[in-house]
Amino acid sequence: MTEEKYRRIYFQYYRLVKNVAYGVLHDADLAEDVCQEVFLLFLEKEEIVEEEFYPNWFSVNAKRKAIDFCRKSYQVHEVTVAGVPEEDESAEEVTDKIRIKNSGRNSFEDEILNNLVLRELTERILDDLEKKNPDWYEIVIRMYIRGEDAEETARALGISIENLRTKKHRLKMYLTERYKDDFEEA
Structure with a gap:
């Protein structure tokens, strides 16, 4: 090139x-x-x-x-100036300084990682639902992502509201069974 x-x-x-x-x-x-x-x-x-x-x-x-x-x-934990002890400081005092200095950073990094993990899990669940049962996928997209109510969703799927409730219950049971461990980790 x-x-x-x-x-x-x-x-x-x-x-x-x-x-x-x-x-x-x-x-x-x-x-x-x-x-x-x-x-x-x-x-x-x-x-x-x-x-x-x-x-x-x-x-x-x-x-x-x-x-x-x-x-x-x-x-990776970076070594900073706070990690260099002064003459009259003990190792515990230095460790406490580092812990205090890094406490805010770790929560921010934890938040970023948790958001990434949840986003990846959400994508995986949606892909799985689309393959497993297209109606379940439509229910999740319409009701939980777009915010449609039960009537609109049932009408769009061509089913009764009672049938929609049954499908939602089965969907929730499937997600609980299939992704229980993933939710606990996230």
């Missing part, structure tokens, strides 16, 4: 990659790091990816890299 072509692609998809990364990370600096990683990966995979699929490739890889950054930032 020529440098000119790479620059054109970079300027064309830079904002897309950064927006996707920022949507996951909510941190402009980390989103910039994700951009760099994604474009480096693109240089390696450029021959494989067809030009018509560039937007999809960039958005999917930006999202995956951003999720990876979340996971890595959650696992």
Whole structure:
């Protein structure tokens, strides 16, 4: 790939990659790091990816890299100036300082990770429902995502409200049985 072509692609998809990364990370600096990683990966995979699929490739890889950054930032604990003891400080005092300094960061990182886990679980459940029972999928989309009431949903599905209640009950039982462990982890 020529440098000119790479620059054109970079300027064309830079904002897309950064927006996707920022949507996951909510941190402009980390989103910039994700951009760099994604474009480096693109240089390696450029021959494989067809030009018509560039937007999809960039958005999917930006999202995956951003999720990876979340996971890595959650696992890595940075050493800061608070970790250097002063002459009259004990090890316990230094540990307490670090714990206090990092307490806010961990809750934010935990929140990001929990949101990502819940989003992935939701996508997996919706995919599963669409395959298992299209009516259940429609019920979830219409009632829980769009906020339609029971009458509208029953009318759209061509069933009675009582039948809708039965389907909702079976749906809830299925979800409880199938995803109980996943909900407890999330």
